[in-house]
Amino acid sequence: MVIKVENLVKRYGELVVLDHFNLEVGEGEIFGLLGPNGSGKSTSIHCMLSLLTYDKGEVMLFDKKMTPKSYDIKKDIGIVMQNVAVFEELTVYENIDYFCSLYVKDKERRKELVESAIDFCALNSFVKFYPAKLSGGLLRRLNIACGIVHKPKLVIMDEPTVAVDPQSRNNILEGIKKLNKEGTTILYTSHYMEEIEQICTRIAIMDRGRIIAKGTKEELKAMIGLGEKITMEVYQLEREKLEELKKLPGVKMASYDGNILTIKSEKGRNNLSPILHYMEEGNVVFGKVYTEMPTLNDVFLEMTGKELRDNG
Amino acid sequence: MVKQIYYNLKLVIREKEILFWNGIFTILLSTMFALAFGNMLDYEKMEPVSMALIEEENQENEIFREVINALEQEGYIKVTKVTEEGEAKKLLAEKNVAAYMEYGEELKITVQESGYATTFLKSVFDNYAQKQATYEHMMEQLQRPLTQEEVVRLMEEENYFTKVESNHAEPDLVLNYFFTIIAMGCLYSGLNGVRLVKNIQGNQSDVAVRNSLSPMPRYKLFLSSVVANFAVQYGLIGILVLYMKYMLKVEFGTHMAMVFLVNGVGVFMGLSLGVLVGAISHSKENVKQWIVMGITMLGCYLAGMMDSSMKYKVQENAPFLAYINPSNLLTDAYYSLYYYPDMERTMTNLAIMCGFSLLFCGIGIFALRRQQYESI
Amino acid sequence: MKVFSTYLRILNKHKGSISLAMIIFVAMAVISVKSSDISQITEFQEEKIAVCVINQDEDTVLSDGLKAYMNEHTELLRENEVTNIEDALFFRQVEYVVIIPKGFYKDFLLGKKPKLESYYVENSYSAYCVENLINNYLSTFKNYALSFPDAAPETIIENTKRDMETECNVSIGKGNETNEMNGWMVTFFSCAAYAVLGVITMGITTVIKSFKQIDVKRRTLCSPVSYMKINKKVWMGHGVFGLVVFGILVLLGTVLLGKTVFSVKGLYQLLNLFAFELCAMGIATLMSQFVSNSSAIAAVSNTISICLCFLGGCFVPLEYMSSTAKTVGSFTPAYWYSKATENLYELSEFRLTLMGGYFKCLAIEVGFAIAFFSIALLVEKQKTMGKWKEA
Incomplete structure (x- = not known):
């Protein structure tokens, strides 16, 4: 060493x-x-x-x-x-x-x-x-x-x-x-x-x-239970629909603010398909879709409950 | 280590602030002193005192005239004869004469102001008046006129003095001011000492951390820095001394080699003072520099920089203070080199300065030995 | 008023370094102004030359009589007050040392012409005066001893003493009387020049340096407030600062010199000081155009105050300076300040016809101030127009 x-x-x-x-x-x-x-x-x-x-x-x-x-x-x-x-x-x-x-x-x-x-x-x-x-x-x-x-x-x-x-x-x-x-x-x-x-x-x-x-x-x-993070531009989303989204399998967390819908999914594959399917079925109009894998900041947040850069 | 000395020399030469205080400021100050104190001791130097003598036409005193002529010939007075008081008063008011005199029933002198020259004038004419009084009193007591022999004896100017020949130099008080400037310059090397410690002591600067983490032993880092700082400061003080000697005509006596030795010991003492302050004080660098300057200036004041008699007063009334004041030790070393023919006093000062240098350095090095800190 | 309050805040932050010159001045002034009785000196006073008589002979009537006589006419130091003759002579703590050798009295009476040993400064007035005094005393004693061989030594001493008390009448010409308080006023106001220069140059330059920092200045120029307006506020700050410094000096003068500060002579001195302060402000504004680094400010400020005060005769009276020094000094405002002080010192009446010299000096000081301010403004304008490189 x-x-x-x-x-x-x-x-x-x-x-x-x-x-x-x-x-x-x-x-x-x-x-x-x-x-x-x-x-x-x-x-x-x-x-x-x-x-x-x-x-x-x-x-x-x-x-x-x-x-x-x-x-x-x-x-x-x-x-x-x-x-x-x-x-x-x-x-x-x-x-x-x-x-x-x-x-x-x-x-x-x-x-x-x-x-x-x-x-x-x-x-x-x-x-x-x-x-x-x-x-x-x-x-x-x-x-x-x-x-x-x-x-x-x-x-x-x-x-x-x-x-x-x-x-x-x-x-x-x-x-x-x-x-x-x-x-x-x-x-x-x-x-x-x-x-x-x-x-x-x-x-x-x-x-x-x-x-x-x-x-x-x-x-x-891999230590944390988080999968990808999906971000979508959604022009109008009712509260009920957001609550239903949260109950979808694989969805760990969902939030909607300023026309942006953010969903954090659990570890695993094919997290995006059920969400897109739900949006279409529910006639929710959406624009751009981004996905990103968890970062070290997410790891830190998961382990300590705080962000890497907000402290001190 | 040679490379470290080389770079430390560059560092020192490029530190404009320290170069200013140790180099330019001391030269400027000594030039100002030379201009200001050029004639400081002229008041005590004997020169013919200019006076006006009111001579009225019907005035007759052969003896007094002879006395005036004799005094003028000996160079004690310079006489301008006038016929009336108004003229004399005008000469006095315009400062063309220091005094005017009228001789009537008694000798009357009117002066511009009290001072050495007018005291001297009074002394000259008191002599005359006292001899006249003795003449009259002796005649009164003897109840007869004085014999020729007695008169000759009375008028005889006897000198009961013999000057003790000394092999000391001329007591030029003004020189002490210049010696205090050199002392100040030597002790201002302490500013370099503070800076030197800052570059080595890990808890004082980032550069020092980098230096500490190198495989170069600390003593080599320290030594290379000391050598470089000493060389530059010694050079600056040498320039100052030569400037004073050849441009300002300051006298240093006949032992110039010893003067340069004192310079060296003085610079080293200043440097070690700075190392001591830098190593043991936890303040910011500029505060440490003010400490060094404060100790130096207070010491120089007590060594006679502002009032030359202060040095003597401290020496007589608080000799211990004189021995522990680094500025005074230096000033006294230069003074004794100039004034005294033997080396005893100079050597004593040098020995004490060496002792202080070792003490300051020793404590400083001991404090610098620590290579791990509680916090950085 | 934000600019003005910023000005004061900057001054406050640097009060330590700014007030250093004032502290030094206070120390100098307090030490210089003595606590002896202030008396009107209208009579001539002979200089009391510091003399030490070391008697290696027995205590005789002659040695005692001589010492008693010396005590009245000189500052006679005791033998134990002079431990090192050479040092005492060098530092003028004693100006003449007389040693009465062993057997002097006996040889003197026998007419052997014994000699007293002496240490003194060559070719000095003091040496002549002391030797004259002692030679005359001894000659007079000898004359009485030889003319009255049967007289007792005490009688001879009495006769000698009586004759030696004869003195000429010396007086000071009317209008030349000096007032000791006058002297202290001169000392105080001479030293005050150093305080004024030191404090004003440090203070004004430090503040201007803060306002002129390149990024601060650019930010200011981008603001909707005109630079001229801001400059006016800064100048207002200079004025207030100057008045505060002046006020402190007046207060100090009152504490040290009492009501004489507000006498006619004192008020003219204050006017002189005020004119000099204007010069100092001019020097500071000019200095700030060229010096912007804090350590450089300290160095230049100290150098200017010490150099100008020395050249101007503030620390050492003009009469002690060489003619070259005076010529060089006459190109500085401090020289005219000292000259004005000197002129006032010599005046006992304050008729305008007698005060021509004083007003001339004042006018020259104001002229210097105007010149410094004008050059500073010119340089500032050139810099703002981009013709000069920023400091």
Whole structure:
């Protein structure tokens, strides 16, 4: 295992921030840690990296116990933090070179690595810029470049795409996949389920300091009793007809608001046919029809009773 | 580590704010001091005092005339003769003379204002009046005129003094102001110390977290930063000293090599003060910087930056305070290098400064050793 | 009124850094204004030169008599008050040190011409005065001793003392009398220039920086309220701020100087201070066109206040400054402020014919203020029209 965390507990006075937190990440995985704001994602990472003290538990990285002085472990770790951690007084090139020099002593090798990181993050046109002159997306890319320049075996990314535009976000996610293809294990935390679903091989859902579910995205979605969600444009629907719809086999939940009928069906196939059949039989006029499979947000909602993004 | 030193040098040189306070501000302030204090001690320097003498036509006093001529020849006074009081008053009002004098039954002097020059003038003519009184009283008591020998002896100007030859430099009080500026500049290195800690201590900045997570041992990160900051600050203070010496003509004595040694110890002491404040205080960076500036400015005030006599008063009345004030230790080191021929006092100051540096650094390093925190 | 209240809120948020100069000034003013009795000084007072007499001989009639005489005419320090002669001389805590060597009295009476040892500042008035005093005393003593060889030493001392009490009549010319309170007023108002410059430049520049932030300014320009109207409110804020600062200084002056602040001389000083405050506001508005970063504001504000006050003779009297310094200083408003203060100091009557110098200085200060405001407005206009790069 690249990361093995057992029964990690951290308290701030009476407040339990990490409550018997367990995690295992294998080599070559992109492991997603998904949870709302305040669930303990960043705290768990800081404890794993021995930046924060913890009250109980054990952290092993690369099958070795992690301590603040584990320099042999640290040389194989790269970190991309939530906040942009670069020097304002150094240019893009100088920042990447500086942080690389903390890991790589050989001048030639370092030069190669820096240029490779610049290419990887598409910062070639901005090497002489100071951070103050960069846009949000570029700063994030610089932040990533500083974290991965030394080609670490494990990269920990703590919400690296916060406040980034969709195009830049896409570029970052593609870059992460590329990194993983080169053999890097990645632990990726976020509260954006779309990102997690897009790139992660395995996912853990976290809430209130503990993992509440983990597995691949299919395994997680299979944990809940929800099937597809059907959305229809319906111009007029009486209350009785809505009540009858709810009683149809396979329908778990139905709601009608602002000409939109939303139906959540149970797990299984052919949920759409009986509903369409009923609408036709009942002479209910409808327009567009959409169906979508359950998301991780649905998984989270089912398990905790709350949305991923409405908390904190 | 060489690369870290290289980048830290770049960081320091590009921190415009700190460069301003440590470099430009000290040079500006010393230039202002030089312009303002240029003639500060002129009031005590002896120059012929200009005076008007009202000489009426029928006035006869040969002895008094001889006395005036003798005084003028010796360069104590510069006389403008007038014939009436109105003229003398006009000269006085227009500040063309410092005083005017009339000689009637008694000597009467009218001055512009009280001061050293007019006190000196009074002293010159008191001498004359006192000798005249002695002459009259002696005649009265002897009940006979004085003999030639007695008169000669009475008029003789005897000097009972011998100046103790000292190998000290000239006591130029103004120099202390410049020494306090250098002390201020050295201790302002503390601002660099605060910034240095911010980049290393994991619970103070994101860059520090990144630094902490690297395989580079903390002591190397710390050392490379200290070396870079020290080099730049030492260079700035060196420029300041050279500027003062060659452009402002400030005297530092004959031991310039020692002056540069004091610079080095002073900069290091300032830097370690900043490390101490940065490591043990939990406030924001700008508050820590204000703490360093506050300690420096208060120390400089007690070392005589605003009122030069303050340094002496503290030294005499609260010597302990003088020994624990970093600004005073530095100022005193420069002062004793200039003024005293031997090194004893300078060495004492240097030893105490080294002690403080080690103490500040030691406590700071101990606080920085912690690599795990309760919260970030 | 929202703009105006925003102005005040911004000031309030930065009250710490803005009031730093005022705090320093208060400390300086309180320390400078002494608590001794304020008396009208119309008589000449000779400078009491700080002297220390160290007697290594026995206590004799001569040494005691000399010390008693010195005590009346100098500031005689006790031996234990001067622990380090060299340091005391350097810092002018003592200006002359006399050491009476062992056996001096005996040799003196035997006519051997013994010497007193001395430490002093070369070529100074004080050295001459002290040596003159002591030489004369000893010569007079010697003359009586030689002319009256049978007289008791106490009698000789009496005679010497009597003769040495003879002094010339020295008086101060009419119209030149100084009032000690006058002196403290000069000190207070000189230091007040620093407070005015420091507080006004920090305050106004900080507020304008907030209003001129690029996004805030763009948002303002997109609003239905004209920029001119907003600017007027901001200027109103400057005015109120200036009046508050002035009020604080008047209050402080009243606390430290009492009713003299409202005497004729005091009111003219206040008028001078007000004119200087207008200059400070002009400097601040000009400064705000070029400086927009908070740390840069602190640095520039401090530099301007200290430099102008030094060059203008606010910290050190103009008479101590070199002619070069005065020439350079005359291009600053602080110099004319100090000159006006100096002119007022010397006046004992306030007839308009005598106050030409004062009004000239005032006019120059107002001229500086108008110039600064005009340049600031010009730069602002150029920037708004896009010809200058935004700070």
